[in-house]
Amino acid sequence: MSGSQSGAANAENVNGYESSTGSTQRRLGFWREWTTKEDWWSIWIGWGLVLVAYILYANGGSIRWLAVAPAQWTSVSDAAHFFALHLPNYVALLAVFGVLFSIAVAAQGQRVAHFVPSFLIVFAGSIVIFTLGAWTDASKYNLEPPLVALAAGLILSNVFKLPEWFHAGLRVELYIKVGIVLLGATLPFTLLVWAGPVAVGQATIVSLSTFFVIFLVGSALGLDKRFAAVLGTGGAVCGVSASIAIAGAVRAKREHASVAITLVIVWAIVMIFALPFISRAFGLPTGIAGAWIGTSEFADAAGIAAAQAYGDLAKHGAGAIAGAPEASLQAFTLMKVVGRDIWIGIWAFVLAIVATTRWDREGELQVRSRAGEIWARFPKFVIGFVIASAFVTWVASGHTLGAYRKIVAPEFTAPITVLRTWAFIFCFFSIGLTTRLRSLSATGVRPFIAFTAGVAVNVIVGYVLSVHVFGHYWASLG
Known part of the structure; x- marks a missing residue:
């Protein structure tokens, strides 16, 4: 063999070896990405729970036994009796969550x-918090479990010094990402069709206008764009859940989500009392008032309390309020729970792209983002949310709204909702336990001003749309 032929053969072998090595490294990198990243594990856990729930549902069973939740109670003895009766369910739920999160x-x-003993404490605290939220008078005091979890965590972390090993179980991002994937499984796209074009259209107008007002005012006041985005979605969609979801999507600081949640809670409590009072003063029919409450409230529990209160006023003939009493809650559900809450996934998807292609590049050399780099930075749990929603859409596609509520919801999606609530409680409890009030006070008055500007838009635009633009539609409910 000549020297040139030998050299060519050697070069071919070297190139072949390098090509093979590069291919192997890419395969290993791909596998490592899927097995070591928190985003992917949130998807595997969320999808796994949804798949098991569907398999049982398709074969005439349900995951309800595992998805235990405290029953409503009026006395402590009632709550203790329910817990003792369902102790095996709680142990099974602890085992499933503990094993999945430990893996x-x-x-x-x-x-x-370190994680296991810490998670045991988080789980035990979550049981107490969830049980408190099942108190018959809980809605009267806005004791929604995730909000109580946040408050309890803040009190404990700022009064007591927590041991270092305990922080191993405070996996805020993992818990919320699993919760968001499960949230997708409880929001089929067909809900938008069932809700009707009016509810979807009004929710879209409100979501867009409120977000951009808060975002632009916050940016003008010098807030970080990620922080402004978290505040904007907190006011535009479902306050608490949206704040956490978007904080993860745009990689905002943890305290940014805490500030947004605090502002949501403050204004949600104000609206519980203000909206029914103003609606009664204006003599609004129940359906119109419910739509306005759904447009202007920031938390589902607070909005339900306000809508139910107005419906009760109509039921008891206070001021001869027009409309069926249940229309208030129906309109609220269409506007808030369906129309606005579905925007969590939309905002998370859009803002994740904006954050990875634009905000992550600010202050650096202007280098065009490659598709691979965008994919590496993109929060994968958002994709998990969308695919879970698409899967449940497929499951619900052969049912009418009535059949969905009667068959699919109680046996399939309702248990998933309970598991989602547990994940949210773990998350909010962990946020509180890792947040110092000193960091919240350091943000100043600017976030409050930006969020309050969005509150004004929510209330005014919501009133105009509910009363003057789509008033005939809302008045006809019930």
């Missing part, structure tokens, strides 16, 4: 020996 933690190189 995810171990895959990410964290110490499971």
Whole structure:
């Protein structure tokens, strides 16, 4: 063999070896991405729970036994009796969540020996918080479990010094990402069709206008764009859940989500009392008032309390309020729970793209983002949300709204909603336990001004749309 032929053969072998090595490294990198990243583990856990729930549902069963939740109670003895009666369910739920989260933690190189005892404490605290939220008078005091979890965590973390090992179980991002994926499984796209074009259209107008007002005012006041985005979605969609979801999507600081949640809670409590009072003063029919409450409220529990209160006023003949009493809650559900809450996934998807292609590049050399880099930065749990929603849409596609509520919801999606609530409680409790009030006060008055500007838009635009633009539609409900 000549020298040139030998050289060519050697070059071919080297190139072949390098090509093979590069291919192997890419495969290993791809596998490592899917097995060690928190975003992917949130998808595997969320999808796994949804798939098990569907398999049982398709074969005439349900995951309800595992998805235990405290029953409503009026006395402590009633609550204790329910807990004792369903102790095996709670133990099974702890085991399932504990094993799934431990596998995810171990895959990410964290110490499971520290995580397990910490998560046991988080789970025990979550049981107490969830049980408190099941109190018959809880809605009267806005004691929604995720909000109580946040408050309890803040009190404990700012009064007591927590041991370092305990922080291993405070996996805020993992818990909320699993919760968001499960949230997708409870919001089929067909709900938009069932809600009607009026509810979807009004929710779209409100969501867009409120977000951009808060975002632009916050940016003008010098807030970080990620912080402004978290505040904007907190006011435009479902306050607490949206704040957490968008904070993860745009990679905002943890305290940014805490500030947004605090502002949501403050204004949600104000609206519980203000909206029914003003609606009664204006003599609004129940359906119109419910739509306005759904447009202007920031938390589902607070809005339900306000809408129910107005419906009760109509039921008891206070001021001869027009409309069926249940129309208030129906209109609220269409506007808030369906029309606005579905925007969580939309905003998370859009803002994640904006954050990875624009905001992450600010202050750096202007280099065109490659598709691979965008994919690496993109929060994968948002995709998990969308696919879970698409899957449940397929499950619900062969049912009418009535059949969905009667068959699919109680046996399939309702248990998933309970599991989602548990994940949210774990998350909010962990946020409180890792947040110092000193960091919240350091943000100043600017976030309050930006969010309050959105409140004004919510209330005014919501009133105009509910009363003058789509008033005939809302008045006809019930």
